[in-house]
Amino acid sequence: MMRTTERLILREFTEDDCPAVLAYQNDFHYLRFYPWDERTEQDVRTFIQVFIDQQYQKPRFRYQFAMVLKGTDQLIGNCGIRRGGPDSSEADIGYEVAATHWGHGYASEAAHEMLTFGFEELHLNRIWATCIVENTASARVLEKIGMQLELQLKEHEWMKGRMWDAMVYGMFKDEWFTKQ
Numbered sequence: 001m002m003r004t005t006e007r008l009i010l011r012e013f014t015e016d017d018c019p020a021v022l023a024y025q026n027d028f029h030y031l032r033f034y035p036w037d038e039r040t041e042q043d044v045r046t047f048i049q050v051f052i053d054q055q056y057q058k059p060r061f062r063y064q065f066a067m068v069l070k071g072t073d074q075l076i077g078n079c080g081i082r083r084g085g086p087d088s089s090e091a092d093i094g095y096e097v098a099a100t101h102w103g104h105g106y107a108s109e110a111a112h113e114m115l116t117f118g119f120e121e122l123h124l125n126r127i128w129a130t131c132i133v134e135n136t137a138s139a140r141v142l143e144k145i146g147m148q149l150e151l152q153l154k155e156h157e158w159m160k161g162r163m164w165d166a167m168v169y170g171m172f173k174d175e176w177f178t179k180q
């Protein structure tokens with residue numbers, strides 16, 4: 001499975017992607033909103049293996065794509081859409097981009113493609129995403145692709161020694177097709 005956008009190739013992960021993922025995940029800016037303080041090669045191998053295993057689901061209900069700049073082999077992040085199970089009519093999306101490539105619209109481009117895939121090919125009824133309140137860049141991505149803030153969750157996630165509030169954004173199929 002592979003998807004393309006104006007500037008990106010979204011392709012399946014392979015074990016060979018470990019060095020590129022390790023390089024961008026071991027960055028202070030990236031690590032700010034994750035529970036991890038650092039990433040080892042083994043951490044990243046395990047992380048990628050989860051996505052490789054998803055490729056063999058039958059029927060497949062979780063997709064996580066390596067984000068590669070078109071015309072290059074450069075992996076700059078990943079994005080995904082994940083249903084809870086094969087029969088679920090809703091899924092969540094996620095994305096991350098190497099800090100060296102922030103601010104160029106790549107996360108928004110990839111996340112928009114996840115909505116296209118989810119509504120137009122997986123025929124989902126609702127797509128949602130969460131981000132912690134302080135992660136303003138991520139919230140902005142969700143707003144830019146047209147998702148609505150549905151609720152705020154107080155003290156939703158424990159990481160880095162404290163609880164963090166989170167926001168849930170969502171979009172329904174009717175909203176997607178009305179906007180197209």
Ligand SMILES: CC(C)(COP(=O)(O)OP(=O)(O)OC[C@H]1O[C@@H](n2cnc3c(N)ncnc32)[C@H](O)[C@@H]1OP(=O)(O)O)[C@@H](O)C(=O)NCCC(=O)NCCS
Binds near residue numbers: 096130
């Ligand atoms: C969140 C993340 C994926 C955004 O990636 P990106 O490719 O830079 O995103 P985009 O360029 O598509 O859009 C980012 C938007 O946030 C804005 N933004 C960036 N930093 C911001 C900040 N500190 N405050 C407010 N807005 C901010 C940008 O200006 C841009 O909006 P604009 O187009 O209206 O100017 C990236 O910061 C990242 O990988 N962070 C670490 C992983 C992560 O948090 N993933 C999401 C988990 S929920």
